[in-house]
Amino acid sequence: MADPETKSNVMEQIVSLCKRCGFVYRASDIYEGLNGFWDYGPLGVLLKNNIRDWWWRNMVECPPIGPDGHPVKIVGLDSSIIQNPKTWIASGHVGGFSDPMVDDRETKHRYRADHLMCGLARVQRKGGAIEELGHFAVLSGDDAVELLVKKADKLARKTGGGEILPPETLTPFTKLTPEQQKLVIGPDVMTPGTLTEPRDFNLMFETYVGALQSEDSKAYLRPETAQGIFLNFKNIVDTTRVKIPFGVAQIGKSFRNEVTPRNFIFRSREFEQMEMEWFCPPDEALKWYEFWKAERMKWWLSMGIKPENLIFREHEAKELAFYSKATVDIEYRYPFTAPEFGELEGIAHRGEYDLTQHAKHSGQKLDYFDQELQLKLKEQGAGDEEIKARSRYVPNVIEPASGLTRAVLVLLCEAYTVDETRASKMFMKFHPKFAPIKCGIFPLVNKDGMPEIAEKLYLDLRTHFTCEYDAKQTIGKRYARMDEIGAPFCITVDGQTKEDGTVTVRERDTMSQQRILLDNVLPYLNEQLSR
Numbered sequence: 001m002a003d004p005e006t007k008s009n010v011m012e013q014i015v016s017l018c019k020r021c022g023f024v025y026r027a028s029d030i031y032e033g034l035n036g037f038w039d040y041g042p043l044g045v046l047l048k049n050n051i052r053d054w055w056w057r058n059m060v061e062c063p064p065i066g067p068d069g070h071p072v073k074i075v076g077l078d079s080s081i082i083q084n085p086k087t088w089i090a091s092g093h094v095g096g097f098s099d100p101m102v103d104d105r106e107t108k109h110r111y112r113a114d115h116l117m118c119g120l121a122r123v124q125r126k127g128g129a130i131e132e133l134g135h136f137a138v139l140s141g142d143d144a145v146e147l148l149v150k151k152a153d154k155l156a157r158k159t160g161g162g163e164i165l166p167p168e169t170l171t172p173f174t175k176l177t178p179e180q181q182k183l184v185i186g187p188d189v190m191t192p193g194t195l196t197e198p199r200d201f202n203l204m205f206e207t208y209v210g211a212l213q214s215e216d217s218k219a220y221l222r223p224e225t226a227q228g229i230f231l232n233f234k235n236i237v238d239t240t241r242v243k244i245p246f247g248v249a250q251i252g253k254s255f256r257n258e259v260t261p262r263n264f265i266f267r268s269r270e271f272e273q274m275e276m277e278w279f280c281p282p283d284e285a286l287k288w289y290e291f292w293k294a295e296r297m298k299w300w301l302s303m304g305i306k307p308e309n310l311i312f313r314e315h316e317a318k319e320l321a322f323y324s325k326a327t328v329d330i331e332y333r334y335p336f337t338a339p340e341f342g343e344l345e346g347i348a349h350r351g352e353y354d355l356t357q358h359a360k361h362s363g364q365k366l367d368y369f370d371q372e373l374q375l376k377l378k379e380q381g382a383g384d385e386e387i388k389a390r391s392r393y394v395p396n397v398i399e400p401a402s403g404l405t406r407a408v409l410v411l412l413c414e415a416y417t418v419d420e421t422r423a424s425k426m427f428m429k430f431h432p433k434f435a436p437i438k439c440g441i442f443p444l445v446n447k448d449g450m451p452e453i454a455e456k457l458y459l460d461l462r463t464h465f466t467c468e469y470d471a472k473q474t475i476g477k478r479y480a481r482m483d484e485i486g487a488p489f490c491i492t493v494d495g496q497t498k499e500d501g502t503v504t505v506r507e508r509d510t511m512s513q514q515r516i517l518l519d520n521v522l523p524y525l526n527e528q529l530s531r
């Protein structure tokens, strides 16, 4: 197991780099922030857009080849963040989209009850006597026992000290009886009994539409992008040439009033999702589930993520929603979960649940008439009754749902590489396709005709890639900054450029330098960046 000290260090380094270089800032920073909200700075927004564009390219513009050897069909959508509130009643979010929450009456802190782990700590006093110190609650994580022992030790010292005997097992707060819960010492207090019983807390942000604020004008910020797709299923079938099986893809903001936003941008209250709903005949759903499971893993690997940092986690039967026949998560080994993994994307077989629910609540027909199947059945000589019954159905849905902002975190964690030999002591090893800045262009010194040549090169290259021109500070410092932001190449114009028309190209990962002709810079970068 990784040393917890090192693990939290890596995350601290990444968070500090993000602020220092302009990847991610605390939202409302000058007002001391707002818990669970983040702003993507000049480099962060470039990185995020690169991931977003790669997903859109591979889902909508150039989707994968299907099991029959033909490309699958997926169309795009950009639906409203606020929809008719009936949407969320039909989808089950109004009734059921909640986390159990516990408040501390003393500190007013709020915790997710299923994230609080509790255990009885005992102390062995100097004379050998063993005493119970109390039932402590700490936030789950693989340093939970360590945290618990530290806290118990603090309490023990006040009463004469001794050696702490850690609990053999930790139990989630939600699994304790109400009587046991009353004995627990909360994570930020030293006395038992300050925690409330767990209460369900709906994660949807509420707002009001129009001038009057009443129950009738209440609406919600969407907690997922998926429902906008189901609401438009009929529009898309009626107005475009799609035929089942087909998909609808959407990228956009979602909002969840998470009880305990944490781990930087991993769990925030405003985030972006990339979701696709794949509509297919019910008897083909399992085949497509397997197809999308494999395709989605391939996609994450195409971003340069190391295979050992990604796993599938199949949901057990008891974890599945009642309508789901199968769900698998693609998980990543984040620095704060290592050696374990945390969710990055979920691929769910949702059956006909969503369309059936919306049909019921809206009174609209959301089934599908499969003309091709009708013809096929006729050819096979099926009877009229059978043809009628089988060619109209409610499609099943396979849903690959991932977090765009969580993907930004994954690429930041994956790229962060320690290298003590460099001036920057680290570099961001982004796959060139996702690097926010592709190339730095520098005159070695800011005189002797070098800036003019370098600027001309910059004016040309910036029409092809994101580039930065920098003429200040020593060349070593400029290379160090490019390493920190993960620019894969640097081009330096020096004294020799005027003599033989060559420049130096420095490659980020190897730090190797080579001279190439000025005229060859564009084709060279084109080739390197398209790999």
Ligand code: ATP
Residues within 6 Å of the ligand: 224, 256, 258, 265, 266, 267, 268, 269, 270, 271, 272, 273, 343, 344, 345, 346, 401, 402, 403, 404, 405, 406
């Ligand atoms: P979790 O179990 O982490 O709360 P979830 O299973 O509720 O996530 P889904 O509803 O399946 O998540 O959402 C799909 C994806 O959206 C997740 O895999 C994740 O990448 C992203 N996502 C969900 N909640 C958040 C959040 N609060 N902050 C950032 N990304 C999120």
